Amino acid sequence: MDLPPLGTSQPPPIPQVRSSGSWDQTEHLLLWVRTGSARVRLANNPEFRLAKGEGVWIPADIGNSWTIVTEPGTVAFPLLTHPSIAAEALSEPRQFVIPDGWQDWLIQHFNLRITPLTGHGYSQDVLVDLLRGLGRRSPARSGDTQPCPVDPLAMPRASGARAVANELLRNPALDLTVAEWAARVLSSPRTLLRDFRADTGLTFEQWRLRCRLNAAVEYLAAGYGGDHVAARVGFASRNGFSRAFRQQFGSTPYEFSRALSAHHAIGDLSRATAARQADDLVRMVREGQVAPDAPELLPATRTTSHANDVHVLCWAYRGSGYLDVGDRRYEWGRGVATWIPAGVEHVTGVRENSISLPLGDASTGDLQLTEPLQAQFSPAWDDYLMFSSVSARTPVRPDDYNPSHILDLFADQVAAQRALSVPMPTDPRAREAAMHYLRHISASGESAASDMPADIHRTFRDETGMTFARWQYATRMRIARDLLAGGAKPSAVACRVGYAHLPTFSAAFTRFHGLSPREYQEGEKR
Numbered sequence: 001m002d003l004p005p006l007g008t009s010q011p012p013p014i015p016q017v018r019s020s021g022s023w024d025q026t027e028h029l030l031l032w033v034r035t036g037s038a039r040v041r042l043a044n045n046p047e048f049r050l051a052k053g054e055g056v057w058i059p060a061d062i063g064n065s066w067t068i069v070t071e072p073g074t075v076a077f078p079l080l081t082h083p084s085i086a087a088e089a090l091s092e093p094r095q096f097v098i099p100d101g102w103q104d105w106l107i108q109h110f111n112l113r114i115t116p117l118t119g120h121g122y123s124q125d126v127l128v129d130l131l132r133g134l135g136r137r138s139p140a141r142s143g144d145t146q147p148c149p150v151d152p153l154a155m156p157r158a159s160g161a162r163a164v165a166n167e168l169l170r171n172p173a174l175d176l177t178v179a180e181w182a183a184r185v186l187s188s189p190r191t192l193l194r195d196f197r198a199d200t201g202l203t204f205e206q207w208r209l210r211c212r213l214n215a216a217v218e219y220l221a222a223g224y225g226g227d228h229v230a231a232r233v234g235f236a237s238r239n240g241f242s243r244a245f246r247q248q249f250g251s252t253p254y255e256f257s258r259a260l261s262a263h264h265a266i267g268d269l270s271r272a273t274a275a276r277q278a279d280d281l282v283r284m285v286r287e288g289q290v291a292p293d294a295p296e297l298l299p300a301t302r303t304t305s306h307a308n309d310v311h312v313l314c315w316a317y318r319g320s321g322y323l324d325v326g327d328r329r330y331e332w333g334r335g336v337a338t339w340i341p342a343g344v345e346h347v348t349g350v351r352e353n354s355i356s357l358p359l360g361d362a363s364t365g366d367l368q369l370t371e372p373l374q375a376q377f378s379p380a381w382d383d384y385l386m387f388s389s390v391s392a393r394t395p396v397r398p399d400d401y402n403p404s405h406i407l408d409l410f411a412d413q414v415a416a417q418r419a420l421s422v423p424m425p426t427d428p429r430a431r432e433a434a435m436h437y438l439r440h441i442s443a444s445g446e447s448a449a450s451d452m453p454a455d456i457h458r459t460f461r462d463e464t465g466m467t468f469a470r471w472q473y474a475t476r477m478r479i480a481r482d483l484l485a486g487g488a489k490p491s492a493v494a495c496r497v498g499y500a501h502l503p504t505f506s507a508a509f510t511r512f513h514g515l516s517p518r519e520y521q522e523g524e525k526r
Helices: 100-114 124-132 159-170 178-184 189-200 204-221 226-232 238-249 253-263 268-287 379-393 411-419 428-439 454-464 468-485 490-496 502-513 517-525
Strands: 017-022 028-035 038-042 048-050 054-058 065-070 075-081 094-097 311-318 321-325 328-332 336-340 347-350 355-362 373-377
Touching (some): 028 048, 028 100, 028 379, 065 075, 075 100, 100 355, 100 379, 159 189, 159 204, 238 253, 328 336, 347 355, 355 379, 428 454, 428 468, 468 517, 490 517
Antiparallel strands (some): 028 054, 028 075, 038 048, 311 355, 321 328, 336 373
């Protein structure tokens, strides 16, 4: 299927970014520049000036305020890494060079850190292991025998419980109480426990135990010892870990590791190669050396089945993947952007050597969407879309960042959707004038049409029964009605349909529909 092209013209310019704050995170930060240049300032440290392909390592315990300033046109990726990286490995801020071959590998780890993609259930530690110089299990190959298959965990659907589940997938050793978790996601302990049981069939404690054991399988498969694995996944003792592992999988961790070797689930060569590559990158960071060839393989990964509270836009920077909604599969390849509708259970998969990035979200009030919407971006947009992803998911963003800007990239698709709510002329010239208005309605308002040829005015009257000015007014009011029905706040709707002041919008809406915006919404809820 041919997708509608987006980005056939030049992308918007990437603005300067100035971001600052106090470093009170438990994670370490690796900030690197893909294109452009940046300056990183830390209290009590010299300023780091980063050019394309350079990065800086900032340990978690520096206790500093920080400022990041990028030049226009810059794409800089901040990667938060696990606090369990040994302090003695990289204990001070340090600048280093990242060769081109490693950049896509790091972009994928940025993606795994900010999305539900799990990468065998424990995405974050791939980057942790790399920085510490440790290996990690290669993806299972066709025909491999797994002595201890791990079933994917069912994910809770409720937003608070799902947020807790995602945090535990990233770091299963987190040992917060149910009350602490509930406070963290603005829920109550009772609701949190109920949501886990209702959506996963497991109690919270059972789900967390399964999460820890699944992560343990990954560590054992990578060659870690039992004591190390027990500590990394949150067990207080090796005996308790071994007992729980046997109850779940029918073998001890030691027996499982031996079975892996016997079944060749992980080749010694692959593990040794991964460890050597990781050692090389850590040495690069420490000594400013250039790393050898980057890992050739980006493992395939996927999400568990889940639903989002908002529409989410994902873009394929490299390779291919898929979106499963019910029995239907939506394929995507290089450059394809896909809107995933809110409230729809789905699974997103990324194939080997592929990368997708989230570009932003849209509320159900800003965009009416019941099924996935796809479009194609040209490679000329890569840098701008990466900048959009970083801005959407991290504090490294412009001061005037507007999350809804991503909708402007889909102006034609949104306009076509809006056209379903209003009578449209069939004459090509009149229809193009109508579509132009729909694409730019938030900025246009009821624009003057004095410069429009008289024959198009006549066509509008003949084919829609309205003058162009009246059609504009009706269009704004019908779109406003749909946005209000979707749950958007009246103030937000006023802006989306081109009104600078809420009272003016409310008066116009009441005049057209016979109800105020608030009265209309209350009637929709009944």
